Amino acid sequence: MRDTYGSPKIRGAFGDRYDEILTQDALAFVSALDGEFAGRRAELLARRRERARAINAGEDLEFQADTAPVRADSSWQVATPGPGLEDRRCELIAPVYRNTAMHALESGAAVWVADLEDAMAPSWSNLIQGQVTLYDAARGELNLRREDGQVRRQPEHTPTIVLRPRGWHLCEKHISIDGRPVSATLVDFGLYFFHNAQALIERGAGPYFYLPKIESHEEARLWNDVFRFAQDALGIPQGTVRATVLIETLTAAFEMDEILYELREHCAGLADGRWDYLFSYVRTFAHRGVEFVLPDRDHITMATPFLRAYVELLVSTCHRRGAFAIAGPAAVNPTRQDEDARVRALAQVRSEKEREAAEGFDGSWVAHPALVEVCRSAYAAVLGTKHDQRDIQRPSRTTARDLVSLVGIQQTISLQGVRTNVSVALQYLASWIGGRGAVAIDNLMEDAATVEMARVQLWQWLFHNSQLAEGPQVTRELLDRVVEEELAILTRGQDEEIVARYDGAREILERVALQPHLPGFFTNYGYVRFLTETSLRMQPGVDEADLHQSERVHAPA
Known part of the structure; x- marks a missing residue:
C-alpha cells in the first residue's frame, strides 16, 4: 500500500480490547481504502440524489438501454459458492453483540448474518465491541460468561459468518482523516477484512459479505473494486471474497442482471430485502401522484402484485446466472409467554417459508433462533435433500410497469x-x-x-x-x-x-x-x-x- 494516504485519527474512547482492533496496521488499511474509494463513493452518493430529483420530477423507471447487452448475453455466470456457502437454506440474522452472536453460533442455521447495519444501533462502543466479537468468532474462540460464573464456549461446528456492514450513505464520525469522517462502510469492511480474512480461510470458509442499500450497478462495481484492492493489499487470492447483494431499493430491482455482472467474480447471489424495498418504493415516489400511495403496512403482503413481480424477477435472474436467491426475513418473535401465540407464529413462519421455496428461493432469513428448525424443515419439504434449486430455470416476463404498479391494491389508510x-x-x-x-x-x-x-x-x-x-x-x-x-x-x-x-x-x-x-x-x-x-x-x-x-x-x- 502507498504511504501517501491520510493518517486516521481516533475520536472515540478506548475500551477493553479496543487496541486489538484499532491497531496501526488496521487503521492504515482503512486509510488506504478511504484514499482509493472515498472520492468515488461521494460521486455515487451525489448521483443518487440527482436521480432522486429526476424521478420526483416525473422521470419513469425503466430497464436501462445501455446495459441491454449484459442482460441479453446468456453466456456469463457468477462465481461458484465459496466454501461454507453451499447450503443456505436457513440464515439467521442477528446483531454482533456478544450474547446474540453466541445464540447465532449455537442456532443450527447454515449462515449467521452478522449484522452491523439495520439490527445494530451504530454507537462507537457497539461497533468496536462488535469487531472484537467477530475477531473471536472468526477464530472459533468466542466465549460468554454467564451470571452463575459458568463460561459458554463457541461450538466446534457453527454457521458460516456473513458480515453485513453499514451502507454507503453513512459515515463513522469516530474515525477521521484530514478532519473528515470516514465512510462507515469502509470502516466496517476494512477492520473486519484486515483482522479476519485469513483466519476465516484457515477455518474452511472465507470473508463473506451482505451488501446493503445498493441503488445501482455502478455501486456494485465500486464494491467489486474494493474487494479486488483489499485482496491484493493483504495477499488474499483474487476471487476469495463472496458477496450477496440485498435488493432492497427500487432502482436496484431494475438492474439485477447488471449488479450480478459487476460482481460476478465475487458474487454469491441476491436477497429479497422486502421491508427496505417497501421503504424505497415510498421514498422513490415521494413527490409523485396519489397512485403511488401505499396503504397500511399490514395490508401489504408478498402476494401484492408489484412485490410478486419483484420476487419473480429476482429468482429468475439469479438462477439464470447460477446465483443463490435468498428470501426475506421471518420477523415474527415466537414469545414464550403465550403458548397459543407461539404456536400460531411458528405455523405462520412455516407456511411463509414453504411458499418461498415453492417460488424458487434457495433459502431464507429468520430473525430468531427458535425459527431456525421451522425454516429448515419448510425448505426441506420442498427441496428434499437438495441444498438449492439453482438448476431450475423460472423464466420471467416482468415488465418495468409490473415493478411499480399498484393496480388492484386497495389504498386504504386507517x-x-x-x-x-x-x-x-x-x-x-x-x-x-x-x-x-x-x-x-x-x-x-x-x-x-x-x-x-x-x-x-x-x-x-x-x-x-x-x-x-x-x-x-x-x-x-x-x-x-x-x-x-x-x-x-x-x-x-x-x-x-x-x-x-x-x-x-x-x-x-x-x-x-x-x-x-x-x-x-x-x-x-x-x-x-x-x-x-x-x-x-x-x-x-x-x-x-x-x-x-x-x-x-x-x-x-
Whole structure:
C-alpha cells in the first residue's frame, strides 16, 4: 500500500480490547481504502440524489438501454459458492453483540448474518465491541460468561459468518482523516477484512459479505473494486471474497442482471430485502401522484402484485446466472409467554417459508433462533435433500410497469395504521437511542428497515393529505395529536432516562417524517444527534450539509 494516504485519527474512547482492533496496521488499511474509494463513493452518493430529483420530477423507471447487452448475453455466470456457502437454506440474522452472536453460533442455521447495519444501533462502543466479537468468532474462540460464573464456549461446528456492514450513505464520525469522517462502510469492511480474512480461510470458509442499500450497478462495481484492492493489499487470492447483494431499493430491482455482472467474480447471489424495498418504493415516489400511495403496512403482503413481480424477477435472474436467491426475513418473535401465540407464529413462519421455496428461493432469513428448525424443515419439504434449486430455470416476463404498479391494491389508510406507525417508530427509536437496534414490538422483530417504512408512510400520507377510512384527512395537526397521545401511553410511569429517550425519539420522528423535506434515511440524523460520543454530537438544527461531511473529499494533489 502507498504511504501517501491520510493518517486516521481516533475520536472515540478506548475500551477493553479496543487496541486489538484499532491497531496501526488496521487503521492504515482503512486509510488506504478511504484514499482509493472515498472520492468515488461521494460521486455515487451525489448521483443518487440527482436521480432522486429526476424521478420526483416525473422521470419513469425503466430497464436501462445501455446495459441491454449484459442482460441479453446468456453466456456469463457468477462465481461458484465459496466454501461454507453451499447450503443456505436457513440464515439467521442477528446483531454482533456478544450474547446474540453466541445464540447465532449455537442456532443450527447454515449462515449467521452478522449484522452491523439495520439490527445494530451504530454507537462507537457497539461497533468496536462488535469487531472484537467477530475477531473471536472468526477464530472459533468466542466465549460468554454467564451470571452463575459458568463460561459458554463457541461450538466446534457453527454457521458460516456473513458480515453485513453499514451502507454507503453513512459515515463513522469516530474515525477521521484530514478532519473528515470516514465512510462507515469502509470502516466496517476494512477492520473486519484486515483482522479476519485469513483466519476465516484457515477455518474452511472465507470473508463473506451482505451488501446493503445498493441503488445501482455502478455501486456494485465500486464494491467489486474494493474487494479486488483489499485482496491484493493483504495477499488474499483474487476471487476469495463472496458477496450477496440485498435488493432492497427500487432502482436496484431494475438492474439485477447488471449488479450480478459487476460482481460476478465475487458474487454469491441476491436477497429479497422486502421491508427496505417497501421503504424505497415510498421514498422513490415521494413527490409523485396519489397512485403511488401505499396503504397500511399490514395490508401489504408478498402476494401484492408489484412485490410478486419483484420476487419473480429476482429468482429468475439469479438462477439464470447460477446465483443463490435468498428470501426475506421471518420477523415474527415466537414469545414464550403465550403458548397459543407461539404456536400460531411458528405455523405462520412455516407456511411463509414453504411458499418461498415453492417460488424458487434457495433459502431464507429468520430473525430468531427458535425459527431456525421451522425454516429448515419448510425448505426441506420442498427441496428434499437438495441444498438449492439453482438448476431450475423460472423464466420471467416482468415488465418495468409490473415493478411499480399498484393496480388492484386497495389504498386504504386507517387511523389505526397511523397510530401503529407512530407507536412502532417511537418505541424503536427510543430503544435505538439507548443502543439497541433490533427490538421486539407486539411479537414482531422490528429493525431500522421497518421503522424507515413507518416514517416514510407518515410523510407520504401527510404530503398527499390522504383521507383515512374513518373520514378525516392526514394533517400535521392530526399527526401531532397522535404523537402526543402515543407518547403519553409509552412514557407513563417511566423514569427520567426512558422519558429522555422518548423525547429524542420524537425529535428524530418529527425531523424525518413531519417536515416538508423527506430525508433519505433517519439514521444519518439520528446518528449525529444521539449515537456519537458527546464531544462529537451536533445540536438540533443540523442541516443537510452537516450530514454529508464524509463526502467532502478533496482530489489528491
